[in-house]
Amino acid sequence: MMILAKLALGTATTLMVAGVYVFREGTVRVDVDEHREGGAHVHLWAPAAVVPMALHFVPDDKLRDVTAHSSEWAPLARIAAKELRKYPNTTFVEVEDGEQHVKVSTVGTKIQVDVTDPEEDVHVAVPLTMINDVIAQIAARQPAS
Amino acid sequence: MSTLTHRTTRPASIALAATLLLAPLAALAPASPAQEVTINPSSSSTSERWLHVRVVETNHKGETVRVNVPLEMAEKVLPAINKDRLHNGKVQINHSDIEGVDLKALLEAVRSSKDGEYVTVQSNENDVRVAKQAGYMVIHVTEKGFKPSKLDQEKDKSDKSADKSEKSYERSRVDVKVPMKVVEALLSAGKDELDVLAALRALSAHGGDTELVTVKSDDSTVRVWLDSKNVSD
Numbered sequence: 150m151m152i153l154a155k156l157a158l159g160t161a162t163t164l165m166v167a168g169v170y171v172f173r174e175g176t177v178r179v180d181v182d183e184h185r186e187g188g189a190h191v192h193l194w195a196p197a198a199v200v201p202m203a204l205h206f207v208p209d210d211k212l213r214d215v216t217a218h219s220s221e222w223a224p225l226a227r228i229a230a231k232e233l234r235k236y237p238n239t240t241f242v243e244v245e246d247g248e249q250h251v252k253v254s255t256v257g258t259k260i261q262v263d264v265t266d267p268e269e270d271v272h273v274a275v276p277l278t279m280i281n282d283v284i285a286q287i288a289a290r291q292p293a294s
Numbered sequence: 295m296s297t298l299t300h301r302t303t304r305p306a307s308i309a310l311a312a313t314l315l316l317a318p319l320a321a322l323a324p325a326s327p328a329q330e331v332t333i334n335p336s337s338s339s340t341s342e343r344w345l346h347v348r349v350v351e352t353n354h355k356g357e358t359v360r361v362n363v364p365l366e367m368a369e370k371v372l373p374a375i376n377k378d379r380l381h382n383g384k385v386q387i388n389h390s391d392i393e394g395v396d397l398k399a400l401l402e403a404v405r406s407s408k409d410g411e412y413v414t415v416q417s418n419e420n421d422v423r424v425a426k427q428a429g430y431m432v433i434h435v436t437e438k439g440f441k442p443s444k445l446d447q448e449k450d451k452s453d454k455s456a457d458k459s460e461k462s463y464e465r466s467r468v469d470v471k472v473p474m475k476v477v478e479a480l481l482s483a484g485k486d487e488l489d490v491l492a493a494l495r496a497l498s499a500h501g502g503d504t505e506l507v508t509v510k511s512d513d514s515t516v517r518v519w520l521d522s523k524n525v526s527d
Contacts, residue, residue, distance in 0.1 A: 225374040232367040239362065239524050246357040 171196045175259065175276035183269045197279035204286040216291045223284050230280040234258055342366065343498045346526045350515045360526045365498040372491050383491025384483050398486070401477055404431050418462075431472045437511075439465030466511035473500050 174197040181191040204212075233255055242253040250265040256274065264271040343365040351357040372383045379386040387397060404426060413424035421436040440462055479496035483489035497520060509516035 221377070225371065228374045229367075229371055232364075232370050236364060236367070236524070240360070241362055243360040244357070246351075246355045248355075 171198050174198045174278045174282070177276070177279065178272070178274040180272040181269065182271075184267065188269070197276045198282075200279055201282040201286045204283065204290075209290065209292075212287065212290055213292075216287055219284070219287050219291055223288055227281060227284050230260075230277045230284075233260060234277050342522055342524070343500075344521060344524055345497070346517075346519050346521065348515075348517045348526050352513050352515070362524060362526055364524070365494055365520075369491065369494050369498065372494065380490070383489065383494075385488045385490055387486055387488055398481060398488070401481055405474065405477055405481065426474065429474050431470075431474055431477050433468070433470040435468040436464055437466040437468075438462045439512075466509065469505075469508040471505060471507075473497070473504070475500065 177193070177195050177197050177200060179191065179193040181189060183189050237255050237257050240252060240254040242251070244251040248267050250263070252261075252263045254261050254263075255277075258278070259274045259276050260280075261272070261274040345363045345365055345368065347359070347361040347363075349357075349359040376382070404424065407426055409426050409428070411423065411425040413422070415422040419438055421434075421438070423432075423434040425432045473496065476493050476496045479492035480488050480490070482492050500520070503519065503521040505517070505519045507516065507518035
């Protein structure tokens with residue numbers, strides 16, 4: 150009985166540690182709703198820590214274009230992601246034209262892009278810390294010049 | 295060891311083990327961005343300066359664009375942009391860039407002048423007025439449009455060769471008001487360069503709410519201003 154209890158405790162703790170590790174950077178959320186009949190409804194919710202890990206498995210040739218120019222945009226993206234964290238719950242850009250509505254804002258420690266359109270609604274929320282991890286991954290994959 | 299002691303020691307040991315196992319999680323917790331900070335969206339630190347841009351189209355769609363940028367963030371991000379003529383927060387300019395107008399010489403002339411109106415250009419198409427007032431460089435540009443009077447429209451129908459008198463009206467109006475310290479900072483770079491980063495810093499240090507640019511035309515209104523709120527009105 151005690152052995153079973155110890156095993157259960159060990160398993161539960163391991164799962165909890167793994168869960169906290171995986172979700173430590175929050176989650177990436179992607180929602181796409183097409184309003185046409187039979188339109189797609191995609192609702193993706195994934196731990197942000199998985200994205201930089203998944204980059205390990207992307208073949209070099211698929212990332213070549215991204216890594217080749219990373220020195221141009223990576224420092225900017227890194228600084229922007231760091232600075233944006235200082236402004237939680239702020240709307241930076243908002244465009245409305247009667248039918249369409251586009252908003253780029255921070256919600257807590259995530260950057261969120263919301264597009265509302267008569268044809269489809271798209272909502273993407275990405276933790277700002279994930280951006281730095283992705284940039285680090287891409288920089289590490291940069292071919293030596 | 296008695297049974298009672300044994301009963302109390304076992305759960306205590308398990309609790310201690312669990313605490314030790316979960317201790318690293320507590321250390322991870324502060325770094326976790328999952329915690330969300332809630333602030334009042336209409337207020338920000340009084341020392342923070344925000345640059346706001348609002349464009350309102352008055353056409354049938356009524357497009358509205360609102361941009362809110364903290365100057366502190368702009369100061370940090372700008373040096374990281376190295377593209378075309380923008381490097382390290384400075385923009386390379388050539389004299390030939392602005393239709394032969396030496397922008398730097400023009401701004402330098404404004405900077406070294408005394409307060410008062412000193413450039414007024416009036417033409418059939420535009421009225422331009424540049425002045426230095428109370429520590430600000432003030433620019434007013436009025437673009438004129440012409441529309442024939444009703445009488446001329448009737449004349450036009452009957453006799454196409456008849457003299458027509460067109461009535462001028464204000465097609466668009468641009469008002470720019472920039473603190474002189476910002477102009478000075480802009481000119482602080484080397485020859486053929488404008489120091490945008492220094493200008494941003496000067497703008498950030500400028501106290502009070504400032505209306506920087508206002509454009510009013512038939513079909514749109516543009517407003518650029520500076521204040522300490524993180525939302526546009």
